Amino acid sequence: MSALSHRNTTFDELVVGQTASIERPVTANDLYVFAHASGNTNPMHMPGADINHDGKSDTVAPSLWVGSLVSSVLGTVLPGSGTLYNSQTFRFPGRAHLGDRLKISVRCLEKRKKPHALFETRVEKSDGTLILEGVAEVEAPNITIIEEKRNLPLLLLDQHDHFSALVERCKRLPAMPTAIVIPDDANSLGGALLSMREGLIEPILIGSRSRIQRAADSLEADISALQLIDIEDHAAAAKQAVAMVNAREARAVMKGNVHSDELLGQVVKKDGLRGSRRISHVFVMDAPTRNNLFFISDAAINIAPDLVTKIDIVQNAIDLALACGLKTPKVGILAAVETVNVNMPSTLEAAALAKMADRGQITGALVDGPLAMDNAVDTEAARTKGIVSSVAGHADVLIVPNLEAGNMLAKQLTFVARAEAAGLVVGAKAPVILTSRADNDKARLASCAVAQLYDYWRQHGEALGDDVLAQAAE
Structure with a gap:
């Protein structure tokens, strides 16, 4: 026996x-x-x-x-x-x-x-x-x-404590003045007002006064005390939000009921919020099967990034993971296979990025690749494949080969695996909260918390403190 x-x-x-x-x-x-x-x-x-x-x-x-x-x-x-x-x-x-x-x-x-x-x-x-x-x-x-010994089928519970820990941590900071572009529907305005009530942001509403007021009425919300800049045109509203950040009247920009292209078009202009790096988007995911947050990039901005762009994507994602309290993030560069294949450019770029991290050209994390999705996040899969790596099976940050792969991965986790997702554009001069128009209030609240932590990290060069997140992980 x-x-x-x-x-x-x-x-x-x-x-x-x-x-x-x-x-x-x-x-x-x-x-x-x-x-x-x-x-x-x-x-x-x-x-x-x-x-x-x-x-x-x-x-x-x-x-x-x-x-x-x-x-x-x-x-x-x-x-x-x-x-x-x-x-x-x-x-x-x-x-x-x-x-x-x-x-x-x-x-x-x-x-x-x-x-x-x-x-x-x-x-x-x-x-x-x-x-x-x-x-x-x-x-x-x-x-x-x-x-x-009987292994029962895995039971997934629809609960997400890690985002709550981030929100609680951010309550130790003053509310962040945030320019919200076109918050003229219940979702975008409701998320902004929730984040305000939780003490995360001080919203500056930019858009059509009449439409924003109708959205407020539908929520039975009083917005009379909030700053509201009446601008009908979406591009002009986005330009105003960027100008307010440059004038230090706001510290972040938040997407409302406006297309991402209209907002990002103003962000990336020379007189916008462009920084020294290529901007990229990071999904911060809280999945029922994970005992910690993990990060996916880039799934929303860079369609088919080359190696030079991927360097910035990796560093941006590392910076955000550090800002959220991870001490030494483990970064898995994803491909379809975990071996270098000259016929698959994504594997060559993954190997190059891993070596660049070894040589100090990418900093703040342990980086390995190419890794397939299974052996990046599952220790048994990595062991079965015979992969010896400090990252394999333990990746906190997943770098996808292109936008399509990242978008499908993030949405599969959200709609099939019941994960919650926050989103942030990084690499600009200020945080850009790029939520989906389909996001619920909780996702918008979590995105504001991530933006707060990233803003603090940019200003102070260190995370706000990891005591709350560490307790949640335990």
Whole structure:
């Protein structure tokens, strides 16, 4: 029998007094899954519950979820595989809370007519506090079953804590004056107002006064106290936003209900916000399957970048990752394969970029390539391919070969893998928040937080601090 297998205990082998136990923590995922399965959405059982508004968590694990843990011992340990419930009694002298570590124990009390057996059941906290006691009657298995360790299908939960950590960090900064170009629909204006309420930006609205007011009315929002510059023409509105940044009346530009080309056309002009590097766009992604943020570039601006442009794309993405709190980002230069192929220019450019990083021509990160998507982000895939690299399997930043690949990757993660995406244009003299017109308020809020952190990093040469993000990653 292998170390990954488990043998049950048959009724004939069962001994009165025999015990078994397991330990496990109470996690937020447990509470969400139980709420979905049971339909019990009592706010007391939701992570972050603060019923009495005292700033402290009131979250209590549902008692029947705690009770369900007993079956994990009876069904998998003692008696184990083949066990069937007949009855169960519960008493709950205590409560389990988010983060508690629980010990779930069973003890055989009595063997009745074959195959029936009684078990004492208990659940305690790590400090010995009893939170559940009861008695279970089960039908113990009659035949020996050796069960291999079962890998359950992956369960994705639609929750994204990393962006919340970024927003909380940014609340330590003064609101950033932000010129918002054509915020004349509910999405773009709503996102701006949400970011203002969260203390991230001080919005300057530029566009048609009448249309912006109609959008505000649809949101039942009072914008009378906000600066509003009445400009009908989209290009003229974008030009005004750029001029305000150059005049230091604003520190960032945010895209509203306007085409990206109209806004970026003003940004890249000689008298616009062009910097020393080629501008590029970075998606900051928060995916359910990842325990940290990751960055994708360029998926929105540079269509078919050559090697010179890719140097700037890589450095821009590294800078943003550093600004968001990563100490030494791991950058994977993506291609279809992980070996250099002279017939695939993307692999040659990936190898060149990796070597340039080795020689200090690209700084602030570990860079490797070419890497295929699987072995860039999955350690097992990298191990299977025999790739020895400090980046393979652990990439924080993904550099795509062209815009089409990046756009498809980012949208697949958003609409299929349920990731949340923030977006920022980097490499200009100021952050340019380039959200999609289809983005929801949360995406716009996260993009404003990323812009705040990038602006701080540009001014101070260091990240605002990684304590909040580090806690979220744990």
